[in-house]
Structures are given as structure tokens and as C-alpha cells.
Amino acid sequence: MICATFVSFIDAADSIWVAEGLTIRQVADDDLVPDCTAITTDPVGRIVASGPGYIRVLMDGDGDGVFETSRTLVDGLNHGAQGLCFHDGDLYYTANNGIWKVADTDDDGFVDSEPSQMLEIKTGGEHEAHALRMGPDGYWYLIAGNGNRQMFELQNVESPTFPKPHDGVIWRISPDWSKREVWAHGFRNAYDFDFAPNGMIDVFDSDGERDISLPWYRPTRVFRTAQGDDAGWVSRSWKRPRYDPQMPIQLAELGRGSPTGVLRYHGNRLPDRFQNGVWVLDWTFGRVVFVGDDRSIEEVAKPIDIAGFAVTDITSTPDGRVVVSVGGRGSRGGLYLIDAARPNQSAPRQRDVIWPNTETSKHxxxxxxxxxxxxxxxxxxxxxxxxxxxxxxxxxxxxxxxxxxxxxxxxxxxxxxxxxxxxxxxxxxxxxxxxxxxxxxxxxxxxxxxxxxxxxxxxxxxxxxxxxxxxxxxxxxxxxxxxxxxxAAWNAIAADAKEMQSPTERLHRLIALARLPVSRSDEMTDDVVQLMLQIPIEISEREMNVDRNWSERLGELLVALRRRDSLVEARLVSNPAFGHPTHLVWTKQMNPEGLEFARRKCLAVSDETIDPDVAHFIAQGDDAVPRTVVREWLKRDETRDAGWMCLASHPTESDVHELNRAVFSFNQSVREAAEKALKQLGQEIPERESASETVQAWLAKSPAILALVAMSGNVERGKTLFQVRQCANCHNGAKALGPSLTGINKRFGPADLLRATVDPSHSIPDRFRATQVLTTDGEVVIGMEIYRSVDGLTLLTADAKTVRVNTDMIELIRPASSSLMPEGLLEGLSDQDVADLVAYLSSL
Incomplete structure (x- = not known):
């Protein structure tokens, strides 16, 4: 019997903060658990982990507490398992469009049978089927996100609690998988759960995500859920508030985030304050949080500065230590062990879980x-x-x-x-x-x-x-x-709006006013316009974040207000206060007449410090912008694209120099407009030339190398070079920092492949252009975006490290001017070596 033991400690304090009384150390890296999505412990306490393509058990051969090797239990997964658990010695997992079971056929302590499907469900997506556990009542419980509505047809019990379930659900399924019922519903996208006292279940549910500062936004919340509870998710723009009578008990509200793992800790090794409660994980901010049964909240672990800590799942070992996995969305995988600095010495014990409780837990x-x-x-x-x-x-x-x-x-x-x-x-x-x-x-x-x-x-x-x-x-x-x-209803709501200090509450009332079928007077129109002018400015001044749905939802609101009152748009644009950059949110759905009037008004009050968004808005109009204004915009990085767009819309011969520069803009619309303008002027489209002497030297030798490719390029030697120079790691590896090269010979000839290898920054597809971030500390971070939100960026750097830069740490963000693929990959190679490499690429 092989057991993973934990003896020595690795100091991880340089990158991960941990609460007082605890230690944290990394015990596995990406080589063993790439892009890890789920973990559990097997019947003898070993850690079992999953990621894209694999489920494996980890081994600590020398007993130093760090895993060195692994044994594959399941391979061929289309994605990482979203749920893992053992029951009666068998492994169950959620992946490949089903719940699957693998058994130990030779009693050697490792499951090894062919997987058998217990239930067919949709898996793999981030809002589909997730964690599963066997409940204390002998029934299976499975949680699924709000992308799995087609799964509701599986419900087959008589008189179900929810005849018409909706969105994210917890399923209760008979031991033989034949009878299935929705136990609770209305979650947005809860990934995990665990069994709480008194026949209840603890769940960490997702927030409204794209609805920041909109009146219906709901933060991530830890719920104590009873059978029959409705967590309130109705649609993408509506989830009921916490005080709705059908809502579960709310243990904690944790703001923005991406909930992943949930664990009720039953050991006693850790300090007392981390017992009698639930541990939850937030992938976005890399937080491990403990929520006590008394509704206390304490952060357990989080990254320091921009360290990557994309936590995905959590489990505990038989002796009471906690293990957390990291990964997700192609980021770097790993395992971290959280332990007590001074462990309790008494023998491990299991706390009683009262389950099921036939007495309803909520009146x-x-x-x-x-x-x-x-x-x-x-x-x-x-x-x-x-x-x-x-x-x-x-x-x-x-x-x-x-x-x-x-x-x-x-x-x-x-x-x-x-x-x-x-x-x-x-x-x-x-x-x-x-x-x-x-x-x-x-x-x-x-x-x-x-x-x-x-x-x-x-x-x-x-x-x-x-x-x-x-x-x-x-x-x-x-x-x-x-x-x-x-x-009277209009007057009451409008008066209440004026008393509100919160712009979100004012917006709530403005939306309500748009619903009332009441004829508008001039005074009522002015009341609406004042709210429309004030709300966006107040949101900005209070530094309240807005996300992708902000412009779309407010655009819909304008359309509805305009239908109720045909004068509201004209009154808005003609108001002397109109023109603040935040007012552009109201232009997304304006009529053409209103748009042009708004552009002229913004242009009339503009100066050299014009906001970049306002400049871009003006540049999208049909009217020619005075060249004196455009020249000022071209002097600033922030407004240069807007200036180029103005030149491209009304090009002259004197603009050719700037249009040649515009061809290399990071903005695709600007590039396309500049190329069109140059063609209109009868000019050639310029090609980017590298200033690197090394690149120029290789390009000078291109004819000779291409001749070698045709004459003696050796595919097998080129394949070896491709591996030795670690090209496969970025192109065909799990992290996929660069495009897949499969079938590239059908898209590019040898000359193009050689140019891309010698000068990787010559032509970077937008999809694979890296992002460059300047932090408030003066640090420059460059990497491929894994996840972007209003709160910040998660990046994968060229050395396959995950970093997280929160918004309050960002000084500047822009596309990187150079490729993540370094120019020096060919250093030390002969012309024949390069010819062999190109021959190999041409064979793919």
C-alpha cells in the first residue's frame, strides 16, 4: 500500500500569504498536475488529481512531503474532470459528457477498470455539471451550473419538489442512479458543495459577474441550503435578493469572484478557529476563505502582489491537513499543502454530521x-x-x-x-x-x-x-x-430617486420610471434627463466598476425611455451638462441624428486633454475633424488611434506618413481603415521591418536557407530541433501560448515559415498577441490573457507561470508590441539546422 506522507516543509511565503498559525507549501507542480481542475483523496489517503486528459494518483517516494511521480488511473479525458470522489473503493468522476465509475479489478489498491458510464449529462463547459459526492443518507448529490438546462429532463421522481426547475441545481440521485430529483435550484454556477449539519448543504455560488454596479448585481455568496430552497437565479439580468423568502440561509457575502472548491473540515489538526465551518475557494483572486457556522469570515491564504494562485479544488488528508489545487483555463497547475504551524496533538476525529434531518431546518x-x-x-x-x-x-x-x-x-x-x-x-x-x-x-x-x-x-x-x-x-x-x-406613482419614485445617495439606487428608480405608462410633462422629462446625466458621473467619481453589460443594459434603457418620451434623447444631448466621458454610455443606442449632434457637441468642447473614449467617439462620425485637432490627438498615445481613424476617413496625400504608421496599430479597425485609405490614395501597404541586427542577418540569408530546404532539408533532424528548442511547449503543448502548427503547411509556404521563425514579431495574429501591463510599482508584466474582468487580469507568461494583476495595481495596459516567441531561438544554429527546422514545419 502506497501512502503519500508529508514530513518536511517548503517555504512558500515569498508568493502566497497564509493566515497566522498556518503554513503553506507547494507539493506538486505543473509537470505532475498540469492545469489541475479537481482533487480528492482515495480510500488510503493518497491525493488523486485531474486535469485535461488525465486522472492520476500522486506518489511521494522519498517521504519528503513533495510528490515526485504519479500513476495514471484514467486517460483520454476531453477536459479535466469537474468532480472526483471515491465510494466503496471505486472512483467516480464528472467528465466526457457523463458520470463515470472506475473500479479496482485486481485489489492492488489502484482503480484500473475500463470506465463505465453511470449517467449521461453535459460536461466540460464552465457552467455545466460539476462536483458529485455520496451523501450521508446514501444518495448521490451532484451540482450543475446554469448551462445545463437540458439536463432537467432527467428528473423522474413522482411529485418532484420542483416541477419546473431552473438554472444551477443540486441533484439528489438514488444509489443505483435510476431515480433523480432536483433537490435545490436557482444557483448561477456553483462548482462545489459539502454536507452541513441538520440535513443541509453548504454551497458557494457565483456572482452576477458582468453586472457590476447594476441594481440587480448579486455578489458571490456562501449559502446553507435546505431541500426546496431557490437560490434566486432567474435570468442573466435577474437574481432575487437575499431577503426573498425562498432563498437559502446566507452565511457570507464575499463580493466579486469565481467560486470553485468547497470543503467542510472535519479534522482537528488545524487551529480551532478553522473548524466548525466551511472552506471556500475563489479562482479569480486566488483566495482561500473560511466561513464559520457563526458567520465569521477569515481569509486563509491569498497571493502576494502578482503571484499566480488560481485555486480550483480543495480536499483534506486523513490526518487533517488541507490540500488545494491550482489551474484552470490553461494556467499553471500545482498542489499546495496547508497545515498548522503547531498541530493539535490529539488523535484525528470526525465530527458528527446530522443527516438527514426530517425536521425542516427553516420555518x-x-x-x-x-x-x-x-x-x-x-x-x-x-x-x-x-x-x-x-x-x-x-x-x-x-x-x-x-x-x-x-x-x-x-x-x-x-x-x-x-x-x-x-x-x-x-x-x-x-x-x-x-x-x-x-x-x-x-x-x-x-x-x-x-x-x-x-x-x-x-x-x-x-x-x-x-x-x-x-x-x-x-x-x-x-x-x-x-x-x-x-x-402619483411617478412622483413618488422620482422623489425617492432624488433622496438616494447611491447611484445604483438611483438607476434602480430610473429603470422603474421607464416601466410606467404615464404621459410625460416637460418637468418629468427633465427629471429623467438629470438622472441620466448624474448616474454615470457618480459611478465614475466613486470609482465603482462597471463591466460588459453596463453599456448594453443602459442602451436598452434609453430605447425604452425614448419610446415613452420622444423628447428625452434630444433633451439629454442638448443639456449643458452633457459631454462627460461617462455620458457616452447613452450613445450606444442613440438615433443617427442624436449621435451626430452629440459628436459635434463633444468636439466643440474638446481640448488637447480630451478623453480617449470621447476622441474615439468623435472619430467614428461622418464629419471631418479639423486637422488642427487631429494633429493634437496624434501627439498622445491614448488618442493616436482616434487621430488615425480621422485621417483614414478623409485621407489626403499629406496624410500618407501617418497612415503608414497606422497600418501597424494594435487596433484591427484602425489597421483596416488605414490600409483602405492608402489604397484609395494609390499607395503601397508597408511591411513591418525589424530593427534587430540579428533578425536582419537571418533575413539576409533567407535565399540560401530556402535553397537548402528544397535541396537537403531533413524533417527528422528538424523535428528533433523543434523539441530541443522547446518550440512544442508553446505551440502544441498543453499551455498553447502560440497557435497550433498542425496543418500549417496548408496555410504558409517555406518562405513565410522561415520569416515567422526568424522574426516572430513581424506579423502577430490578434488572437495570439500578448498583453503588456505596467504595474503601479513600475513592474512590466507580459503574457497571454487567461481571464480578464473589471477586477484585473490573469496572464500566462512566456515561462508558463500564472500571474494575477488586480485593477488597483494596473498603471497601464496595452497589447504587447513584440511576440512572446523570443527572437533568439535560432541562436547557435547553422543555416542547415534552420533549413531542417523549416522542412519539419513544412511537413506538419
Whole structure:
């Protein structure tokens, strides 16, 4: 029997911070666990790891605590397993479009049978099937992200908890895999889970990701989930708030991130403060976080500066140490061991897990049950009785929690929230995603007296001085859903918007105003315009991040506002305050007349310090920009592309020099426009020439080398050089820093291949152009992007190291001017060697 033991310690403090009382050390690197996605322990405590193409058990032959070798258990995976676990000696894993089992056929302690499929499901994508575990009740539990809706047809139990499940789910599956039920749903993309006390499950769910600073954004959260809970994910632009009556218990809110591993720690080796709780991993920021059952939060480990620590999974050894894997998206793989600086000396023990608990862990009110019933109905319908019940509870002397539940019931009584139908009679602009949390799925055709009564009651609640922010927020939403033709509702929401200090809360109210079918007066139009002008500026001044959905959603909002009020766009652009760079968000969906007026206004107030985005916006117009302005833009790196675009749109002979420079812009649109302009002027398109003397020397010898290729280029010798010079690592290796060379001879001839080998920066495809980052500390980091978000960049450098640069550390970011492929790869080679290498490349 082979067991991995941990004896000595490797100091990892130079790159990874760890909490007081703990140590951290790297025990495996990318050579053993490349791009590691999942780990577990086998029945004898060995670490088993998976990544693209493999599942293997790791070996520590010399007992120094570091793994030196491995034994493959499963190969041929299309991707790394997203879930790994052992049960009764057999290995189960999630990969290759299924749940698979591998058994130990010769009782040697290693599983070795051919994999057998237990369940066919969609796997491999980042929002598909993930972790699985055998529960204390003897049933299988599987978690899947919000990209696996087609899996719902697998549900086959009688009277399921969720007749119409949606989005990310936890499955409960019989031991023989024959009976399957959705146990909880509404997660966005939770990767992992573990069993908590009292028949519950701890889950770390993803955030709204692309919805930063939008009113419906929900952060990553650790949930304690009971059967029947709905974690609230309805659509890409709507997830219910934490106070919704169907939500799981929220243990912690951890902000932005990418949740991966989850572990309930059952040992006692670590300090007491890391017991009685759940460990969770965040891939984006490389955080290991402990969340106590008492809702305490403590960071356990995180990278220092720009060190890479892309954590993917977590497990514990039989003696109570914690192992964390890193990898994902082609990044560098590895394993890290977290241990106590002074381990507890008592014998390892397992804490009792009370499971299952037939006593419900959360009391559900009458209103809560009614909400559950309505959300499980086959189709959205109008339920007047439910609306009347909601009104009764709002009229009663209740607390905020009950009022919030009553508002949720009132919304469900008119069909509930969610994506709009394409044929909705309320108009195409009113079914846009921006309204997913503000529009009933169907028109709220309640009795007019009931609508009027509800509107009056809600307006009073909104104005009440003791109303909490959460209550006011939901009152505004409910008014938007009811769509009352009420001047009083408009006035109440508009007045409330003026009192809000948060721009996000103001935007919430602006969206609600766009839902009200009320005729607009000049004063009402001005109120809307003031909100439209103020909100983006306040977001910028408070340094609140916005992400990819910001422009799209606000563009949809403008279209809806314009449909309600045809004057709003003209009033916006003509307002003296219009022209701040953040106001460009409103131009994405402007009419052509509004766009040109906005460009002329921006140009009229511009100077040499013009914002680059404003300059680019002006440059996209049809009007010629004065050459005096363009010359100023060409002097600055930030506005040079805009200047080139202006020249290209109205080219003259005097512009040829600058257009020749524009051909080498990093911006594809600029390159294409410059080439078109040069052709229009009858000019040749210039080619990039390297200033390197070494490159020029090789290019001078190109004719002789190409002759050798034709006469005596040896493919086998070239293949050996390709391996020795480590070309395969970047081109056909797992990290794929460069393009695959398979079939390259069908796209390029020997002369092109030689030029690309000698001068790799001559022509870099946009897809493989590296990113260069200047940090606030003056450090320059260059690498291929693995992941980019509003919070920063994760890069893979030329030496296959993963680095993470957060936004607050970035001084400047731009495409790299040179290739990650170094020019010196041919150093020391003879002309014949290079000819052999080109011959090999020509054979691929």
C-alpha cells in the first residue's frame, strides 16, 4: 500500500500569504498536475488529481512531503474532470459528457477498470455539471451550473419538489442512479458543495459577474441550503435578493469572484478557529476563505502582489491537513499543502454530521408557501386571491421581513419576474433584459380597483420616514411590475430617486420610471434627463466598476425611455451638462441624428486633454475633424488611434506618413481603415521591418536557407530541433501560448515559415498577441490573457507561470508590441539546422 506522507516543509511565503498559525507549501507542480481542475483523496489517503486528459494518483517516494511521480488511473479525458470522489473503493468522476465509475479489478489498491458510464449529462463547459459526492443518507448529490438546462429532463421522481426547475441545481440521485430529483435550484454556477449539519448543504455560488454596479448585481455568496430552497437565479439580468423568502440561509457575502472548491473540515489538526465551518475557494483572486457556522469570515491564504494562485479544488488528508489545487483555463497547475504551524496533538476525529434531518431546518410562513406554489405553476397566471392576500399582509401591522414577503407575493400574483416574451404586446423595448427584474412575465391585468388600491398603498409606504432601504427598494420594483397609469406613482419614485445617495439606487428608480405608462410633462422629462446625466458621473467619481453589460443594459434603457418620451434623447444631448466621458454610455443606442449632434457637441468642447473614449467617439462620425485637432490627438498615445481613424476617413496625400504608421496599430479597425485609405490614395501597404541586427542577418540569408530546404532539408533532424528548442511547449503543448502548427503547411509556404521563425514579431495574429501591463510599482508584466474582468487580469507568461494583476495595481495596459516567441531561438544554429527546422514545419 502506497501512502503519500508529508514530513518536511517548503517555504512558500515569498508568493502566497497564509493566515497566522498556518503554513503553506507547494507539493506538486505543473509537470505532475498540469492545469489541475479537481482533487480528492482515495480510500488510503493518497491525493488523486485531474486535469485535461488525465486522472492520476500522486506518489511521494522519498517521504519528503513533495510528490515526485504519479500513476495514471484514467486517460483520454476531453477536459479535466469537474468532480472526483471515491465510494466503496471505486472512483467516480464528472467528465466526457457523463458520470463515470472506475473500479479496482485486481485489489492492488489502484482503480484500473475500463470506465463505465453511470449517467449521461453535459460536461466540460464552465457552467455545466460539476462536483458529485455520496451523501450521508446514501444518495448521490451532484451540482450543475446554469448551462445545463437540458439536463432537467432527467428528473423522474413522482411529485418532484420542483416541477419546473431552473438554472444551477443540486441533484439528489438514488444509489443505483435510476431515480433523480432536483433537490435545490436557482444557483448561477456553483462548482462545489459539502454536507452541513441538520440535513443541509453548504454551497458557494457565483456572482452576477458582468453586472457590476447594476441594481440587480448579486455578489458571490456562501449559502446553507435546505431541500426546496431557490437560490434566486432567474435570468442573466435577474437574481432575487437575499431577503426573498425562498432563498437559502446566507452565511457570507464575499463580493466579486469565481467560486470553485468547497470543503467542510472535519479534522482537528488545524487551529480551532478553522473548524466548525466551511472552506471556500475563489479562482479569480486566488483566495482561500473560511466561513464559520457563526458567520465569521477569515481569509486563509491569498497571493502576494502578482503571484499566480488560481485555486480550483480543495480536499483534506486523513490526518487533517488541507490540500488545494491550482489551474484552470490553461494556467499553471500545482498542489499546495496547508497545515498548522503547531498541530493539535490529539488523535484525528470526525465530527458528527446530522443527516438527514426530517425536521425542516427553516420555518416557512403561509405567504412563503403560497409564493413557492405560484413559482412552481406550469405557466404564469394572474392570481387575484394571492394579490388580495398580499394586500392584507401589507395592511396589517407587520415587520419588514413580512412586508418584503408580501411584496414578493404581490409580484408573483401577476405572473412573477423573468425574461420577456418576444411577442409581448407591451412592445419590444419593454421586454429587454434590463427589465427582467422590473417587468411581470405577463401583463398585470388585475382588477383596476385592486391596482389603484395597491398603488396608493405602495406610494404611502415609499414615503414613510421609517421605511428601510430594502423595503423602499422592493416597493419601487413592485410599482414597476404593476405598471400603474398613475402620476402619483411617478412622483413618488422620482422623489425617492432624488433622496438616494447611491447611484445604483438611483438607476434602480430610473429603470422603474421607464416601466410606467404615464404621459410625460416637460418637468418629468427633465427629471429623467438629470438622472441620466448624474448616474454615470457618480459611478465614475466613486470609482465603482462597471463591466460588459453596463453599456448594453443602459442602451436598452434609453430605447425604452425614448419610446415613452420622444423628447428625452434630444433633451439629454442638448443639456449643458452633457459631454462627460461617462455620458457616452447613452450613445450606444442613440438615433443617427442624436449621435451626430452629440459628436459635434463633444468636439466643440474638446481640448488637447480630451478623453480617449470621447476622441474615439468623435472619430467614428461622418464629419471631418479639423486637422488642427487631429494633429493634437496624434501627439498622445491614448488618442493616436482616434487621430488615425480621422485621417483614414478623409485621407489626403499629406496624410500618407501617418497612415503608414497606422497600418501597424494594435487596433484591427484602425489597421483596416488605414490600409483602405492608402489604397484609395494609390499607395503601397508597408511591411513591418525589424530593427534587430540579428533578425536582419537571418533575413539576409533567407535565399540560401530556402535553397537548402528544397535541396537537403531533413524533417527528422528538424523535428528533433523543434523539441530541443522547446518550440512544442508553446505551440502544441498543453499551455498553447502560440497557435497550433498542425496543418500549417496548408496555410504558409517555406518562405513565410522561415520569416515567422526568424522574426516572430513581424506579423502577430490578434488572437495570439500578448498583453503588456505596467504595474503601479513600475513592474512590466507580459503574457497571454487567461481571464480578464473589471477586477484585473490573469496572464500566462512566456515561462508558463500564472500571474494575477488586480485593477488597483494596473498603471497601464496595452497589447504587447513584440511576440512572446523570443527572437533568439535560432541562436547557435547553422543555416542547415534552420533549413531542417523549416522542412519539419513544412511537413506538419
Amino acid at each position: 416557512e410562513s403561509h405567504i412563503g408557501k403560497k409564493i413557492r406554489e405560484l413559482r412552481n405553476r406550469p405557466e404564469p397566471t394572474i392570481e387575484s386571491d394571492a394579490a388580495n392576500l398580499a394586500m392584507e399582509r401589507l395592511d396589517a401591522d407587520t415587520n419588514d421581513a413580512e412586508r418584503l414577503s408580501a411584496l414578493a407575493l404581490l409580484i408573483e400574483s401577476v405572473g412573477g419576474l423573468g425574461p420577456g416574451a418576444a411577442k409581448d404586446p407591451r412592445g419590444e423595448e419593454q421586454v429587454a433584459a434590463v427589465f427582467d427584474g422590473y417587468r411581470g412575465v405577463i401583463r398585470p391585468r388585475l382588477d383596476s380597483n385592486l391596482i389603484e388600491s395597491a398603488t396608493e398603498k405602495l406610494c404611502v409606504m415609499l414615503k414613510h420616514p421609517d421605511a428601510s432601504n430594502e423595503l423602499r427598494h422592493e416597493v419601487v420594483r413592485t410599482l414597476a411590475v404593476l405598471e400603474p397609469e398613475s402620476q
